[in-house]
Amino acid sequence: TGHVIxxxxxxxxxxxxxxxxxxxxxxxGLGEDRARVEILVNGRAVIAGKSGAPVxxxxxxxxxxxxxxxxxxxxxxxxxxxxxxxxxxxxxxGPAVLxxxxxxxxxxxxxxxxxxxxxxxxxxxxxxxxxxxxTDIASAAVEVIGCRRFDMKNVTISSARIGxxxxxxxxxxxxxxxxxxxxxxxxxxxxxxxxxxxxxxLIVTPTGTGVRYEDTSSSVNxxxxxxxxxxxxxxxxxxxxxxESNIICSTAENGTAGILYENTGxxxxxxxxxxxxxxxxxxxxxxxxAQARQPDFVGGNPxxxxxxxxxxxxxxxxxxxxxxxxxxxxx
Numbered sequence: 001t002g003h004v005i006x007x008x009x010x011x012x013x014x015x016x017x018x019x020x021x022x023x024x025x026x027x028x029g030l031g032e033d034r035a036r037v038e039i040l041v042n043g044r045a046v047i048a049g050k051s052g053a054p055v056x057x058x059x060x061x062x063x064x065x066x067x068x069x070x071x072x073x074x075x076x077x078x079x080x081x082x083x084x085x086x087x088x089x090x091x092x093x094g095p096a097v098l099x100x101x102x103x104x105x106x107x108x109x110x111x112x113x114x115x116x117x118x119x120x121x122x123x124x125x126x127x128x129x130x131x132x133x134x135t136d137i138a139s140a141a142v143e144v145i146g147c148r149r150f151d152m153k154n155v156t157i158s159s160a161r162i163g164x165x166x167x168x169x170x171x172x173x174x175x176x177x178x179x180x181x182x183x184x185x186x187x188x189x190x191x192x193x194x195x196x197x198x199x200x201x202l203i204v205t206p207t208g209t210g211v212r213y214e215d216t217s218s219s220v221n222x223x224x225x226x227x228x229x230x231x232x233x234x235x236x237x238x239x240x241x242x243x244e245s246n247i248i249c250s251t252a253e254n255g256t257a258g259i260l261y262e263n264t265g266x267x268x269x270x271x272x273x274x275x276x277x278x279x280x281x282x283x284x285x286x287x288x289x290a291q292a293r294q295p296d297f298v299g300g301n302p303x304x305x306x307x308x309x310x311x312x313x314x315x316x317x318x319x320x321x322x323x324x325x326x327x328x329x330x331x
Contacts, residue, residue: 001060003031003038008077010043016086017053021060022069031070036093038070042077049086049108056088066113066138067093076101081127084109095119095143107131117141117160122169124148129155140165140190141182144175151176158183163203168194171218177201178329187212188230193241195219198226199329202305205230206252216241225317227295227305227325233274235260243269245317247295247324250276251303257282271318291316295324 001023006012022037031040039045049055059068068091074082082104089096089109095116097106104120105127111117117134118141120126126144128151134141137160144150146169157163163182166175166189175196181204182188188203192214203210203226210228213221216239223234223243232255233248248258258274261267261284268287274280275294296311298304306326307313314322321327 001025001027001037003028003040005031006039006041006043006045008042009079011080012039012041012043012045012047014045014047014055016048016050016055018049019056019058021058023060024062024065024068032073033070033093036067036070039072041072041074041082044080044082045072045074046083047072047085047087048083049088051086051108054086054088054108054110057090059091064091064113066091067115070094071096071098071114073098074100074102074104076122081105088112090114092116099123103127109133110135111141112136115139116143117157119143119145120147120150121145122147126150128153131155133157135159137161141184143167145169146173148172149174151178152180153178155180157181160184161186162190163188163205164190166191166193166196168192168215168218170194184208188228190214191216193219193221193239196221196241197224197331198222199224199331200325200327201226202325203228203230204303204305206250207231209233209235210248211235213237213239213241215239222331224331225322225324225327225329229303229305231255232260233258233277235262237262239263240265240267244271245323245327245329246272247313248272248274249295251295251297252276254278259284271316271323273313273316273323289316289318291323 071092099120101122140162141160163184173194210230221241253276255277258280270287271289273291
């Protein structure tokens with residue numbers, strides 16, 4: 001019914017199988033959010049569930065609204081590496097887990113029906129965010145702000161307004177995102193990148209934009225062997241990312257643009273299959289190995305996005321191998 005505050009120099013350890021039942025009001029009006037319960041970590045916390053016995057956060061009263069409580073906040077000043085693993089969370093006003101200028105290892109985290117998912121700010125070297133799931137997120141499921149190195153893999157996002165939002169602080173920042181599945185209403189990936197690799201990732205935004213590059217002017221950025229199903233596949237406001245060996249499509253065959261280049265220069269993009277749009281290349285041009293073939297995906301519920309065995313797109317990337325999410329990426 002009130003805050004858990006882990007002071008500087010203190011340690012909180014939560015064992016697997018523990019259930020926190022969270023009230024919808026903070027009875028004592030303490031902490032950063034005076035109205036809601038939160039776990040505020042100024043020291044060190046290890047919330048360590050395990051497969052089959054996760055740590056769970058559930059509502060003590062009410063149905064568990066989207067802004068039921070304020071989540072877990074790791075603030076600068078702690079010592080040692082905190083951890084959140086095999087943990088299930090719900091209904092957080094703002095991000096469920098906020099990591100602010102301190103190292104925290106987050107993996108196997110599940111967040112449902114929340115304002116936000118995971119946000120990390122101002123960390124030089126971040127442990128890989130892996131094997132997480134974010135569902136029904138009203139804002140961004142994953143936000144990375146001003147981190148020198150950030151890796152993300154095997155993360156599933158569904159029914160988010162924005163899947164991932166990245167914002168660089170310096171031209172040394174690097175982002176790597178691999179083997180993820182992102183489903184969003186507005187934008188799959190919204191990026192202001194210094195350097196990045198997005199590879200072997202499925203992005204589904206049927207009425208929105210798959211990847212929007214706000215700025216990629218300072219370094220090398222790769223979009224490689226991804227499958228995108230969107231109204232606008234890729235939009236580029238500034239810079240020139242390397243977009244190669246992707247399947248960019250509108251499975252409804254009513255998309256607006258495959259690759260939309262909003263700057264001048266009319267660049268070439270090679271070895272992509274772009275299908276189902278009113279305009280495949282807007283203010284840009286198809287390059288070597290460009291295809292305009294219906295992808296021939298395997299069906300299913302949810303839609304599979306694997307290519308059928310007989311699809312010619314299995315042999316049409318720059319190395320004669322498979323295009324899209326399930327082809328081999330060497331980035």
